[in-house]
Amino acid sequence: MNNIFKKFPFTITLNGGFSGSWFASGAKSSGYSPVDGRVLPEVTVNTSDDLGRIVTQCHETFPVWRKVPAPARGQIVREYGEEIRKYKEPLAQIITMEMGKPMRESLGEVQEVIDICDFAVGLSRQIGGPSLPSERKSHRMFEQWHPLGTIGVISAFNFPMAVWAWNMAIGMICGNTVLWKPSSKTPICAIVLTRIMEEILRKNNLPTAICSLVTGSGAAIGNMISSDERISMVSYTGSTNIGRQLGKIVQERFGKLILELGGNNASIVTSNADIDIALRSIYFGALGTAGQRCTSTRRVIIHEKIYDQLLSKLTDTYRKVKIGDPFESKNFLGPLVDRSAVKAMQNALVQVRKEGGKILYGGEKLSEKGGCYITPAIVVVSGNLPVVKEETFAPILYVMKFRELDEAISIHNDVPQGLSSSIITNNICESERFISECGSDCGIANVNTTTNGAEIGGAFGGEKATGGGRESGSDSWKGYMRRQTCTINYSGTIELAQGIQLDF
Ligand code: UN1
Numbered sequence: 143m144n145n146i147f148k149k150f151p152f153t154i155t156l157n158g159g160f161s162g163s164w165f166a167s168g169a170k171s172s173g174y175s176p177v178d179g180r181v182l183p184e185v186t187v188n189t190s191d192d193l194g195r196i197v198t199q200c201h202e203t204f205p206v207w208r209k210v211p212a213p214a215r216g217q218i219v220r221e222y223g224e225e226i227r228k229y230k231e232p233l234a235q236i237i238t239m240e241m242g243k244p245m246r247e248s249l250g251e252v253q254e255v256i257d258i259c260d261f262a263v264g265l266s267r268q269i270g271g272p273s274l275p276s277e278r279k280s281h282r283m284f285e286q287w288h289p290l291g292t293i294g295v296i297s298a299f300n301f302p303m304a305v306w307a308w309n310m311a312i313g314m315i316c317g318n319t320v321l322w323k324p325s326s327k328t329p330i331c332a333i334v335l336t337r338i339m340e341e342i343l344r345k346n347n348l349p350t351a352i353c354s355l356v357t358g359s360g361a362a363i364g365n366m367i368s369s370d371e372r373i374s375m376v377s378y379t380g381s382t383n384i385g386r387q388l389g390k391i392v393q394e395r396f397g398k399l400i401l402e403l404g405g406n407n408a409s410i411v412t413s414n415a416d417i418d419i420a421l422r423s424i425y426f427g428a429l430g431t432a433g434q435r436c437t438s439t440r441r442v443i444i445h446e447k448i449y450d451q452l453l454s455k456l457t458d459t460y461r462k463v464k465i466g467d468p469f470e471s472k473n474f475l476g477p478l479v480d481r482s483a484v485k486a487m488q489n490a491l492v493q494v495r496k497e498g499g500k501i502l503y504g505g506e507k508l509s510e511k512g513g514c515y516i517t518p519a520i521v522v523v524s525g526n527l528p529v530v531k532e533e534t535f536a537p538i539l540y541v542m543k544f545r546e547l548d549e550a551i552s553i554h555n556d557v558p559q560g561l562s563s564s565i566i567t568n569n570i571c572e573s574e575r576f577i578s579e580c581g582s583d584c585g586i587a588n589v590n591t592t593t594n595g596a597e598i599g600g601a602f603g604g605e606k607a608t609g610g611g612r613e614s615g616s617d618s619w620k621g622y623m624r625r626q627t628c629t630i631n632y633s634g635t636i637e638l639a640q641g642i643q644l645d646f
Contacts, residue, residue: 149231154334156330162350162351166188171185185330196355199351200292200319207317212269213266215315216262219315221346225342233303233335243434244473245468262311265315278631284627287625290375294370294376297380298325300535306332308602321355322354326359339353378403382404385403403608409565410565411452412567428442430592430594432536437561440530442541446544484516487534494527497528498524505519519539559604564589568590597615
């Protein structure tokens with residue numbers, strides 16, 4: 143890791159907290175790399191007292207930042223994106239080292255950081271509301287959007303850079319200060335990204351606490367962020383269970399929330415599917431990031447006519463998948479993030495067997511260094527068994543059969559989560575039904591492509607137990623601002639709405 147740090151033109155100290163300066167008074171902790179089990183550099187994490195100080199700084203910086211015109215805020219984000227472009231390779235290496243995703247995907251993740259910065263720069267000249275007809279003469283009514291304050295971004299290990307970047311880039315151009323609590327599995331990614339932002343803000347004579355960082359225990363710090371009234375909005379990406387708890391705390395104080403929780407994404411493959419497209423979509427959907435994306439394909443619902451053919455091709459492809467060191471480009475599947483993820487995968491497989499599922503392939507722990515490598519599993523199930531309804535963050539693909547499309551759609555929707563979905567078909571009626579109001583109940587519904595790998599330009603998020611939040615593109619920026627409806631009377635007299643007369 144120290145060799146990677148040398149590629150940056152500044153020193154990187156691993157004090158996990160930043161708000162104008164780097165500090166951390168908690169314990170020193172060091173993780174291990176899932177790539178080979180080597181111990182990662184020690185990070186000093188924050189205490190709850192540190193957090194209090196960081197929130198104060200970040201919050202007190204807000205009045206300065208909100209007065210910077212939005213397009214000028216966009217220029218800061220533009221400069222940041224340009225800096226990230228320069229360090230794409232070492233940043234990707236840090237991701238791979240810290241959480242184990244293959245380099246090709248880490249490079250993709252850094253690209254996502256760059257893309258959202260570009261998107262936010264354009265957006266910084268577009269955030270605004272409509273002008274609306276007033277029912278009163280010589281009155282003008284319109285909507286405008288104001289910054290919220292400090293936003294707390296609690297992100298997960300699986301996208302240790304991109305998910306923060308979605309929130310940071312949009313949050314910053316909207317005029318908010320941003321406090322980031324990364325996953326405790328990936329503090330180094332967060333320290334380096336924040337360090338780059340510090341340089342940009344300093345160069346522009348802006349208070350560096352605009353983008354602050356806190357590391358440490360997820361439970362303690364997450365709860366504190368959620369209950370702190372000075373944090374106007376909490377954007378949480380992670381499990382449905384934690385999201386439910388944090389959501390209640392934020393809601394209790396009427397804070398704003400963006401929840402990006404579990405997915406249980408399925409692809410329906412109909413008898414009119416191009417089998418090769420189905421195979422490739424499922425392959426990347428289920429195996430990308432070793433099944434550790436919120437959008438990973440976890441279930442495949444296959445028409446009975448092509449079931450045997452597709453399943454046998456899928457199993458053959460799984461047999462051939464190259465598993466190993468994620469720094470080596472020949473390998474498609476890297477390790478899981480840590481040994482507890484391996485355990486969780488094995489537990490789910492034991493459970494599904496008990497519930498009547500049949501493991502067709504995989505699920506073995508491999509002997510590679512670090513103890514985090516597994517073979518991906520294909521499991522045949524009769525439907526949404528209890529364990530199938532849960533999100534296991536691992537490459538387990540549950541396969542089911544259907545006869546009628548309506549039946550497939552109802553199997554598809556019969557899970558608590560509602561993030562992403564896809565249908566593989568060349569029949570326009572089938573695809574239209576799938577994306578209609580009677581089709582997929584997910585926030586993302588794709589045709590002839592993967593459930594994962596969403597572009598930053600679209601709104602990202604899902605329904606039901608996925609939490610309902612939207613981040614990234616389209617009009618997701620509205621979640622980062624407060625709306626104000628204004629009525630201006632230039633009539634020279636007073637007229638009330640709804641025809642109400644004054645009696646004097
Ligand atoms: C996530 O897993 O939390 O759609 C984010 C994708 C990525 C983002 C996933 N662009 O797979």
